[in-house]
Amino acid sequence: MNIILISNNLAKARTLTLTTKHFVLLAAAFISSSVLLAMGLNYLSLRYADKLDSPTFRSLVLSVHQEEHQKAQSYLRDSLNAMAIRMGQMQAQLLRLDSVGARLAELSGMKPQEFLFNQSPGQGGAHPTLPTQDLSFVEMGNKIQELSAILDDRSDKLGALDSVLMQDRLKKKMLPSVMPIEAKWYSSGFGVRIDPFTGRSAFHEGVDFMATTGTPIVVAASGVVVYSDYHPEYGNMIDVDHGNEFVSRYAHASRRLVKVGQVVVRGQKIAEVGSTGRSTGPHLHFEVRHRGLPQNPSRFLKMPG
Ligand SMILES: [Zn+2]
Structure with missing residues (x-):
């Protein structure tokens, strides 16, 4: 770069030639002076900070x-x-x-x-x-x-x-575990069997106890009577709710001795054996249901002997 200087005192113009070296030197001088200035200010502010007593x-x-x-x-x-x-x-x-x-x-x-x-x-x-x-x-x-x-x-x-x-x-045996009738054997068990009316295989949802008409039926566990009425198929039927979604059912009775809402104690007589409804002869049809689903009563009943 060429800088031409013209002065009144000088008769002729002078030419200054600036090379890269000049620029580098100039930049270095500028940076170092800035750093020195900053350091100086910093020192001063630290040195005299406690003496700053401005309200x-x-x-x-x-x-x-x-x-x-x-x-x-x-x-x-x-x-x-x-x-x-x-x-x-x-x-x-x-x-x-x-x-x-x-x-x-x-x-x-x-x-x-x-x-x-x-x-x-x-x-x-x-x-x-x-x-x-x-x-x-x-x-x-x-x-x-x-x-x-x-x-x-x-x-x-x-x-x-x-x-x-x-x-x-x-x-306390809240589960239906007491034998509902004094009997030693089932005449018909739980599960698939030949239906005595149709002669075809059908699922038997309970167990049948053979007994003479008038034989006492007792409740298998304490609970509340939730059904006591005549049913076209089950005949005279009683349902007892034992809590925990367990219900026991007693069907084909000749007599019903309890009413809906009545509290019954396990072993209490609630009905008498008969042959009402869809029945071929005097017997007790006994069911245990959990959440409405038929369970095998022999899982709960304490069989004599
Ligand atoms: Zn039956």
Whole structure:
């Protein structure tokens, strides 16, 4: 590059020739001077920062600090409030668990001193009440641990009750297991058989007990009578609901002795053998249904001998 310099003092123009080397030197000088300037300013600001005593500057720094502090405070307060709400919900759950547990204990006939459902484990006393004032994080943490311990205790107790009730239910034989009639053998079993009316194979949904007319029919398990009427095929029929979706059926009776809605105790006489409906002779047709599906009664009945 050529730069032509013209001066009044000079009689003639001078020519300056700039090469790449000149440019590189110029750039290096510029960069190094910038760096030196920045370093110098930085040093000065650090060296004399504590001597900056401008009230404007101080209030600026202070307001930034206060804003951050307020943000942190409101965040903490929000967190604590959320935790307090959660604790309130946990306490409500506990109260509900307590009432359920107390009812279960009463039903199962357990010793009440073994299951004090309104006491905290180990320490006794009342439930922690809902916080009416702001709690510290430590206090809140303690409260939540306390609640968690109570919840664990309650689940343990309810688990124990559940297993006791299960055993109890088995003991009480809610399943139709009592022989509905004093008989030693079935005249016709459950499953596919030759239909006595059509002579063709058909599925027999229960078992038949041969017996003379008037022989007592007893209910195979405790329950509630849900059907007691004359049925065109089953004749005089009684259905008893035993809970857990189990129903037992007694058909072809000569007499029905119970009404719909009546509670019956296992072994109680509910009807007498007959030959009503689609029947070739006096017998009891007995069925066990689960969720409406016929089950093999011999799975439930305790056969004599
Ligand atoms: Zn039958």
